[in-house]
Amino acid sequence: MSKVFIVDIAKCTGCYNCQLVCKDEHCGNDWTPYAKAQPMTGQFWAKVEQKTVGTIPNVRVRYTPTFCNHCKNAPCMAAADDGAVYRREDGLVIIDPEKAAGQKQIVDACPYGAIYWNEALTLPQKCTGCAHLLDNGTAVPRCVEACPTDALIFGEEEELKELLQGAIVRNPELGCAPQVYYRNVPGQFVAGTVYDPEEEEVIEGARCRLQSGGKTWILETDDFGDFWFKDLPEGRFSLVITAKGYKDINIEDISTLDNCTSLGDIPMEKK
Ligand code: SF4
Ligand code: SF4
């Protein structure tokens, strides 16, 4: 019996409800034995990370809700003395607020930055999975219940097998075996707009062929002259644009290594 969280990035609108209700549930509320009250400021047990990708005019804002990963191989547990961090039968990793007092090394042990130090109580604190609610018969944690788009799911790993297919965890290379899975994580993109400078018009239906390491992606510009290659891997690409009556365009060394790429307006010369 092990529970998992699933975050469907495609459904997350960045409304921050999960972050807000986590505060409402835990700020000023003592849920001993699972957690002392979260302070009003400085801690985000649920945190929606916002990242802007691409460059003007092709920009997207992406939201990633994060919280403790309730790792199966949790470094915070290994760093704690006296069993101050433990895993429940349902898989939730809990910091015991009595035993963990004064153990600041627990904060530093989490490679995900999910643990906060409560200076006033000299206590490491983090997401409890809302264990107090689950114990009282609530089916899901507060953040999951509050998500208006069902982007957050909590349940038995066994029962969620289908949704878990293809889902990924954050920083798998750390070997922590996180139990928070992410679905529909978007890849990089390469975008641009093709136009005829003489006619001052966009070119519809131009054929765009993107290549990298033996792989090819093909699409045509839309009614606005735009092309938008989505869900690309990180890497270097070359692009060939062809359109009837125009000279071919070759663009080399397009990188998606650090960011998505906007090629902006691309003029095509008549033959
Ligand atoms: S409540 Fe749901 S939709 Fe809103 S930010 Fe959180 S995960 Fe995204
Ligand atoms: S995410 Fe950090 S705090 Fe949570 S279980 Fe893993 S190591 Fe511990």
Ligand code: SF4
């Ligand atoms: S499970 Fe509970 S404690 Fe954890 S982020 Fe959600 S609301 Fe906060």
